[in-house]
Amino acid sequence: MKALVDLHTHTVASGHAYSTWNENVKAAQKKGLKVLGISEHAPMMPGTCKEIYFSNFKVLPEYVGELRVLNGIEANIYDFHGNIDVSEELCLKLDYIIASLHTVCIESGSVAQNTAAVIGAMRNPYVKIIGHPDDDQFPLDYEEIVQAAKAEKVALELNDSSLNPLCARKGGEKNIRKLLEKCVDHKTKIIMGTDSHYCDEVGRFRDTYKLLEEIKFPEKLIINMDLQQLPYVLRKH
Ligand SMILES: [Zn+2]
Ligand SMILES: [Zn+2]
Known part of the structure; x- marks a missing residue:
């Protein structure tokens, strides 16, 4: 299993991350990625950057070597x-938008409220x-989430950090297993993110590959494996 894409990465601009744009780019090249998203x-x-940070991407190269x-x-x-806390005007300057709780x-609500929040974001x-x-801090109805993601053509993230026991989020592995099972049932696409x-x-x-291989998750439902699937998660598709 070999991912070509990682769209979930942070730099020092996020306020609680510790590498620069260049350091992330070099790391992505070393890993053999074809596409890196910041x-x-x-x-x-x-502690994160202000809106103006996202308004000057024109100064950045679209390719660094092959990446x-x-x-x-x-x-x-x-x-x-x-x-979400991103205006339409700003969305139009971005290649893609991840929405998270x-x-x-x-503040977390009931299962129904949290589920409505996520499905509402999908409809953006x-x-x-x-x-x-x-x-676990934001319990969700996975049956509803997975069906809505399929209907709205949104990918659900399999977040590698959530599989790390040190992660601030709770119950990652248990919840991811439940989510992936339903994604197989409904043929809902996922995207791996570090x-x-x-x-x-x-x-x-590492932990993501191990889990996906263990449950024999179908590769065609994983955006990261095939660059032709990438437009599914980009702003215009
Ligand atoms: Zn993040
Ligand atoms: Zn997050």
Whole structure:
């Protein structure tokens, strides 16, 4: 199993990550990725960059050698309607938008409320990835989430950091197993993301590969394996 794409990475601009843009690019090249996405936390996350950071991507190269570099964002879902802290105007400047629930940006509600928040975000036409829907702190109805993702043509993220026992999110592996089982049932697409906050983690999917191989998850449902699938999660598709 070999991922060609990692769209969930952070740099120092996110405020609690420790590598630069260049360091992430070099790490992605070393790992043999074809596409690297940088997805800094959107402005509601304490300590992250301000909106203006996302407005000057024109100065960055689209390719470094053979590696394509995409400019994304990890938006915060901040209410149970699924609204995100990224304006339409800003969405139009980005290659892709991940939407995630974070405890510092929204207080968890009931299963029905959290599920409505995630499905509401999926209905935002710019959101094509739901980040780490695997946290006991935000219990979700996986049957509904997986069906809605399929209907809205949104990919659910398999977040490698969630499989790390040191992760701030809870119950990652248990929830991911449940999620993946339903993704197989409904043929819902997933995207693997490292959620790296340090360059050595970029493109490193150790625990993810182990789990996917163990359960024999169908490769055709994984966006990262085939560059032709990439447009599924990009803003225009
Ligand atoms: Zn996140
Ligand atoms: Zn992240």
